[in-house]
Amino acid sequence: MSLLGLESEQNENGDVRGWMPVTPFTASPDGMPRLATVAMLVDALGGMRSITASDPDWAFTADMSIHLLPAGPTELLQADLHVRRRGRRTLVIEAELLADGERPAGSALLTFAVVPRPEHLVNITINMTPGRRKMNANSEHEKLESNYFDELELLVTTPGVTTIELRPVVCNTVGALHGAIHASLIDEASASLGRSVFGTDAITTDLHLAYLELGRVGPLTATATAIGGPANGRLAASVDVRDGNGELVSTATTEVVAP
Amino acid sequence: MSGFGNPNEIGVAQYLLMMIEEIGDGTAVLPRTRGHFPGTPNTLDPSGRLGTDLLTCIIDSIGGMTSGLASLPNWIVTTNLMVRRAPDALIGDSGTGPLVLDTQVLRRGRSSVVTRVDVNDLEGVAVASSWMSCAILTPENGPPPFNRPVKPFEREVPDNPIFAAPPHEFFNLSEGERPGIAHLDIEQRLRNPWGILHGGSSAVVLDAAARSLVIGRSTVDATPEAIVTDLAVHYLSPGRVGPIVAVATSAGHRGPDHLVRVEVRDQGADNRLMALAMTTVRRLD
16 A cells, blocks of 8 residues: 555545555556556545444455546546445445546445454544545655566466465555455456457456455465457456465456457 | 245246256255256347346346355345456357356355356356355245255246236336436336345346436337446345336446446335446447
8 A cells, every 4th residue: 555655535524535646657558547556545445434434343345346447647546435335234335536636537336344343443543534644654755666566576477367475565454465455466367368368458447356255375366267258359357366275265357458 | 024925936036937956965055056047038139148137137046046045044135246248248149048057155254145156158158257245134034945955946927928028028117207217116026035126126227227328318128239248236225115216327438338327216215225336338339
């Protein structure tokens, strides 16, 4: 999160707006942010929004769908999040994406599972006062100086297969693979499959991702399999992420386009 | 939650006539099932292809049942469902006719179940892949009466011509006042065993609204010029009263692929938001 320079602002109703700068290290060939980085933005903002929405309980991401639109080269991606349902056990949050504050860039829908607040988080203090701020204090002195996936040490082993070691930089607060890094594995597994099929650049534009288990054992591996064949420059894929023991920890379907 | 009705008398199931069998001896913690969808002529388009509306119905039916088997002695309600169609099976002969649905529970937690459904034609050509989440609930009068392993059974179809009608008639759809709006009036046959609107019915009305918006014509009929290629639907509250109204708005497009947001509301229940969907509609002309 710190590498992406995310910023957020929460209003008095609890609704959240956030921003992510787009650089050559985080952009697709079309100049838009990669889906992997959008997943980090909406997951982080959704988590922030869920704190007040689920209070006094806690919430964690159960699934996420993202659709990206071709907004053209982008300098700053903005996301506005709204709670669409707060039930006893689930929370549904919608995110609208805007490129440079003016062009529709897509949307996201996230489900959070609402659970009793874990013991270690009962007394946690989170700064929820209004105002725009960096989401991670390290963003002040850390920035990407190479490709995002290279920084993550995310590797393509063969077209359609990606892998990542479970290092602290890719983990969440409980030491499991961060939810948005699942999306990174899936994005690049899909895109690499697309590059192989199309023989050109390929961009992952859509994602439907379900989290199944915490990925606590590395390395984590994503394997993308085409759903049927390509047509009109589109490829659909089914992607499974497994941990170092071979256990299925998340699953997704994606769409990949040739730009 | 009220009691479960007779599963043999679910109107949507009697319309779709999918046969479902459980794979294995019925003791698996994460059950697997296979569905055989016959594709009666009234349910398919002129090229023999199932629209994403009814495709979502059959996925919801078999995915829900299989998730329920994993949850016994409790049962489930669908909370969200994601469908993605194979790009090469949207036009032409590929992916037409009867379908086979292979279903597997991926995770059974304390309060939710995640299940995958892969759909192929009889030649094994991929038509779609889907996953869905269900919330586990304790039904007041117990779960539906299934013997394990579940064996296929013939459903008795009521002697009523509506069960041989095209989808927009069976689901009681009517066009809205402008493109992008579709209405559904609730009939008993469209309710699920809990007495609320079948989840597939919500998918049908939102699919119609989305296609109508993209072709720019108020209609609930089949649209050969447009098809929903992917769908993410979140079921937020049950439909009980009706009329049900789906309103679609455009979020933008990528060439022929239009991203459409759809809200489904129960007008008779304080216009309550029942379902929220993001869907892609492809123009085929």
